[in-house]
Structures are given as structure tokens and as C-alpha cells.
Amino acid sequence: YTEIFLKDMEKLNIDKPEIITKATENISQMIEYVKEIIKNGYAYETSKGIYFDISKLDKYPVLSNRKLDDQIAGARVDVDPEKKNPYDFALWIKAPENHIMKWESPWGLGYPGWHIECSGISIKYLGEHLDIHGGGVDNIFPHHTNEIAQSESFLGHKWCNYWFHNEHLNDESGKMSKSHGAILTVSVLKEKGYNPLSFRYMCLLSHYRRQLTFSFDSLDGAENAYKKLRSKTSSLKYDESVNEEVFNEWKNKFVSCLEDDLNTANAVTVLHDLLKSDVDEGTKYKLVSDFDQVLSLDLLKKEVKSIDNEAFILEKINERSEAKKNKDFEKADKIREELLSMGIVLKDTREGTTYEAI
Numbered sequence: 287y288t289e290i291f292l293k294d295m296e297k298l299n300i301d302k303p304e305i306i307t308k309a310t311e312n313i314s315q316m317i318e319y320v321k322e323i324i325k326n327g328y329a330y331e332t333s334k335g336i337y338f339d340i341s342k343l344d345k346y347p348v349l350s351n352r353k354l355d356d357q358i359a360g361a362r363v364d365v366d367p368e369k370k371n372p373y374d375f376a377l378w379i380k381a382p383e384n385h386i387m388k389w390e391s392p393w394g395l396g397y398p399g400w401h402i403e404c405s406g407i408s409i410k411y412l413g414e415h416l417d418i419h420g421g422g423v424d425n426i427f428p429h430h431t432n433e434i435a436q437s438e439s440f441l442g443h444k445w446c447n448y449w450f451h452n453e454h455l456n457d458e459s460g461k462m463s464k465s466h467g468a469i470l471t472v473s474v475l476k477e478k479g480y481n482p483l484s485f486r487y488m489c490l491l492s493h494y495r496r497q498l499t500f501s502f503d504s505l506d507g508a509e510n511a512y513k514k515l516r517s518k519t520s521s522l523k524y525d526e527s528v529n530e531e532v533f534n535e536w537k538n539k540f541v542s543c544l545e546d547d548l549n550t551a552n553a554v555t556v557l558h559d560l561l562k563s564d565v566d567e568g569t570k571y572k573l574v575s576d577f578d579q580v581l582s583l584d585l586l587k588k589e590v591k592s593i594d595n596e597a598f599i600l601e602k603i604n605e606r607s608e609a610k611k612n613k614d615f616e617k618a619d620k621i622r623e624e625l626l627s628m629g630i631v632l633k634d635t636r637e638g639t640t641y642e643a644i
Contacts (some may be wrong), residue, residue, distance in 0.1 A: 294472035297482040299582035302445075304412050309403040313389045316398045316406040319375045319440050320391075328439040329377055332368035336378040336393060339434055340371055348434055349449060350427040375432050377402050401432040409437065416446040423451045452494040460503060469498070483583055484509035490550040492582060512583070518561050519585035524624045525568030536573050537561055544580065553580070575623070586627045599630055603639050 292302065307347060309348070310314075318335055323329045328342050340346045376399035381388035388395045398406070408416065421430060454461045462469060472482045474579040488508035492498045507589040540592045544555040556579055560570060571586070602621050622632050625641070633640045 290471075290473065294482075295446065298486050299584065300481065307407060307411065309398070309407065312403075312407050315410050316390075316402050317378070317391050319406050319409070319436075320398075320401060323377060323436060323440050326439055328436075328440070330370065331462050332366065333366065333368060333380070333391060335380050336401075337369060337374040338377055338432070338439070339347065340373050340375075340435065342439075343435060346373070347427060347431050349431055370377060373428070375399060375401060375428065379453045380520065387495065389586060402436060404429070405437045405440070408433075409441070414441050414443070416447070418448045418450055419446045420450040420452070423453055426451055445464045450569060453497045456492050456497055456499045462500065475505070479600070480505060481508060481512065487512040487515075487583060490583075491556055493551060494548060513556065513563075515558075515583075516585065519574050522571045522574060522586065523567055524564075524571055524580075524627055526574050526620060527566070527568040529566060529569045532565055532569050532574075534574060536565070536569075537576060539644065540573075540577055540580075550581075553577070557581070569590050571627075575627075588627065595628075595642045599641055603632065603641065607639065618624075 291428065320329070323338065324331075324336065329336050329338050367475075376400060378391060378393055378396050380394055380396045385397070388397050408419075419430070419433075426428060426449075430451075434445060456462055457470075472485065475485055477481055478531070485508070488505060489498065491508070505574055540556045543556060545547045546552070557574070560573055560577075565571075565573070574585050602625055606618045606621040609621065625632060630641050633642070
């Protein structure tokens with residue numbers, strides 16, 4: 287499943303994280319965190335496990351602002367008579383005999399609670415201070431709420447500056463999820479003949495805090511629009527002459543959309559306005575290349591069915607090598623960018639520079 291997921295990410299031009307780790311590879315770290323939270327006076331032990339005591343906090347539901355007194359006791363949580371409060375959550379669960387995954391701990395054989403897995407891994411690999419923590423809206427309560435409670439009780443200070451929550455992808459019957467028996471993978475879209483980047487384009491046209499309803503009709507519309515966009519952008523020709531003043535003016539328009547609560551739909555509108563404008567082709571090409579670092583829609587990538595212009599490519603590689611020898615790195619980078627726009631990737635090795643079509 288992990289391999290399939292990563293391949294689907296690649297099809298959508300989503301960057302692969304620098305660190306990918308499993309919860310099961312970090313159990314010892316989680317046990318240490320639970321021990322520290324107990325030591326700090328925020329947790330207690332029962333016959334079923336180690337629970338976080340939410341009564342120790344001045345304010346528990348900091349993200350949702352909900353009043354727990356208004357909730358029905360036991361709703362969405364396990365009813366355990368040994369709990370001090372209905373919303374106390376498990377940091378460590380003592381495993382029943384038939385439980386498959388369990389580890390040795392100071393409290394006997396058991397396994398970590400759902401929430402401590404995320405705090406443990408985040409703090410271990412990203413440090414004690416996070417800038418942005420993301421997730422779906424359904425994680426606000428209780429998952430992210432519990433992450434904040436246990437992380438700050440462990441660390442003794444504020445953990446994360448910003449919480450970023452995206453809305454659900456729905457189909458016409460409601461939320462698209464395994465539990466509802468309806469999921470659609472990127473691989474299936476490709477098997478049906480769709481370009482996965484058409485789906486990416488469809489998502490970019492909606493705000494992340496708005497629910498998006500998927501249908502094949504809407505995907506057909508997005509694919510047609512994406513093809514038209516690609517025909518305009520991929521036909522742009524590279525030109526060294528760039529009007530820096532015009533470049534900065536349009537880039538600022540694009541960036542201001544992203545700074546406005548990541549409004550990708552408006553950012554795409556700026557791209558379309560640019561293509562319809564009378565901006566010179568060299569500046570336009572550079573702007574599209576710059577925008578696509580965010581949009582990742584392969585806007586300048588040309589279809590290369592076969593490498594029938596080998597002589598030209600080799601000439602450009604030699605020209606680039608000469609530029610590097612003369613320490614003209616700006617020219618060398620421009621040649622690499624020019625070839626990349628043709629779908630040619632250069633690879634520098636000890637034996638020299640090779641290339642391949644993408």
C-alpha cells in the first residue's frame with residue numbers, strides 16, 4: 287500500500303517527503319514521551335492503560351472551541367468507569383492477549399494510543415517547535431486537540447504556530463472514504479485514460495477550505511481545460527531577454543493570491559491573464575516556469591516521443607560544458623532549463639553529462 291501511495295503521489299507531482307517513517311519504528315520514543323507526561327503530572331494509570339488527564343489543562347479544546355459540558359458523555363470516546371473524565375484519552379493501551387501488535391513497556395505489554403504516535407514522530411524528526419501542522423478538518427477534534435495537549439504537556443511550551451485544515455473530497459453521495467465504501471485512486475483514473483494532472487488542476491481550482499465534489503463530468507471539464515492550458519504554455523519559446531520589472535509585477539500578483547489563505551484558484555486566474563496579455567514571450571516563459579514551481583502542472587514540458595534531435599541536444603550539452611568551464615553558471619543554468627522545457631533531463635556524472643527524455 288505504501289508503494290502504491292508513493293507512486294500515486296508521483297503521478298500528481300507531489301514532492302516526496304525527505305523523511306518517511308513508520309509508527310512501529312518509533313515505539314521506544316513514544317514510551318519515553320508517555321513516561322515524561324506522567325512525570326509532569328498530566329497522566330494516570332488504570333487497568334486498561336495510561337490516560338491523559340484533561341482536567342489538568344486550563345483549556346483543552348483549543349482548536350474547536352467546543353464546550354465539552356455540552357457533549358454527551360461517552361460520545362465518540364470509550365466509556366471506561368476508571369477514567370477521571372469521559373474525554374481523557376489513551377496514551378498507552380494495555381494489550382489483550384489476542385492483540386497482534388504489542389511491545390514491552392513499564393506498564394506491561396501494550397501499544398501506543400493513536401494520538402501519541404503523531405506527536406512522538408513529529409517531535410523526534412522535526413524538533414520541539416513546529417511552524418505549520420496540517421491535516422483534514424475531521425482531525426481538529428479529537429486528534430489535533432489531543433496532539434496539542436500531550437505535546438505541550440511533554441515539552442512545557444507552545445508546540446505549533448499554525449494549524450492548516452483542508453476540507454473533504456466528496457462524491458455525489460457524500461464524503462469519499464474507505465469507511466463509506468467509496469474511494470477512487472489516481473491509478474484508476476490513469477487506467478480510465480485520464481491524466482492525473484487534470485485531477486490536480488481540478489483541485490487547484492477550488493479553495494482548500496471548501497468541500498470539493500468529484501464526478502467524472504467535472505473531471506472531463508478539468509481535463510479539457512488543462513489540455514487547452516498546456517497547449518498554450520508548452521508552445522512558449524525560451525528567450526534570454528526578460529523584462530525584470532514586468533516579471534516582478536506579475537510574480538507579485540501570483541504570490542499575493544497564495545498569501546491570501548493559499549487561494550490557488552485566483553493564482554491560476556493570474557496565470558490565464560498572463561497568457562492572454564501582451565507580455566513578451568521571454569518574460570512570459572520565465573513567469574510560467576516560476577508559477578509552475580508551485581502549481582506543478584508540467585506547464586512547459588513538451589511531449590518527447592523519441593529523441594530525434596540528438597545532434598541539437600549534444601551541441602547544447604557541449605555549449606553548457608564550455609559555459610561551466612568559463613564560470614558562466616547563469617548561461618549553463620539557462621541551457622539546462624531550455625532542454626528541460628523540451629522534456630530532456632541532464633545528469634552530470636564523473637564520466638560527463640548524460641541525458642534522458644521525461
